[in-house]
Amino acid sequence: MRDTTSLLPLIVRDLRLERDGRVLLDVPIARIQNRQRNVILGPNGAGKSLFLKTCHGLVPPTSGSIEFTRPASAADNRRKQAMVFQKPVMLRRSVRANFMHALAMAGVGWRERRRIATETMAQFGLSSLADMPARVLSGGEQQRLAIARAASLWPDLLFLDEPTSSLDPTASRQIEDMLEILHERGVTLVLTTHDLGLARRFADVILFFHNGRLVEESNAERFFTAPQTPEAKAFLEHRLFW
Incomplete structure (x- = not known):
């Protein structure tokens, strides 16, 4: 059963990441609110993926803080968040075994692991692939597996x-x-x-990055109809390339 207590909001303050004298991330403040759909936009090299990895704890910032509102242990923080990468990480085993391994690492007992894996595969249309090696799946199937595997951990x-x-x-x-x-x-x-179409359909909140800076954080409808910064306006008009 899922623990329904939430770690969120997540508050990012005065975040900077520097490498070799170059500022890669500069985020004075950002908020990730509970149950919201947050979409990060920006041109290539804007710092979008780096921001995700830093918030997830994979890349330590040079300065600043990334804090959950509800105090929790570091282990609890790790257990209640997950990340799916652009190129999914597939274990050298079957689709079902990918679920079983992830659940085992989270401390779930064998009988419960099997139940959760079976139910999750059924919910996300992966049951017919259960015994196939994960690494022979198509790109779309691998991405579905990666997301479903993360979802199985609630x-x-x-x-x-x-x-x-x-x-x-x-x-x-x-x-x-x-x-x-x-x-x-x-x-x-x-x-x-x-994918701006996906962002328009899906987002509650847009975080727009340019040159490593969080330039605009806005309600999605307002962002697309009345962007508040020149950089965001140029991006939406396909005039911002770097």
Whole structure:
């Protein structure tokens, strides 16, 4: 059973990441609210993926803080969040065994692991692939597996880096449908994308990055109809390339 207490909001303050004298991230403040769908936009090299990895704890910042509102242990923080990468990480085993391994690492007992794996595969249309080696699946199938595997752990917060990148329209729609299911479950979603159509349909909040800076954080409808910064306006008019 999922622990329904939430770690969120997540508050990012005065975040800076520097490498070799270069500022890669500069985020004075950002808020990830509970149950919201947050979409990170910006041109290539804007710092979108780096922001995800820093918030998830994979890349330590040079300065600043990334804090959950509800005090919790570091282990609890890790357990209640997950990240799906642009190129999904597939274990050298079957689809079912990918679920079983992830659940075992989370401390779930064998009988419960099997139940959760079976139910999750059924919910996300993966049952027919259960005994196939994960690494022979198509790109769309692997992405669905990666998202479903993360979802099986009932995370409070899920980061996704370009979840529909390089997928055909059908596979992209399947991923979008999965994300809607997770949103309805109460999972807070933070994802990067270059797909403005997906962002318009899906986002509650837009975080817009340019040159490593969080330039604009806005309600999605306002962002697309009346962007508040020149950089965001140029981006939406396809005039911002770097």
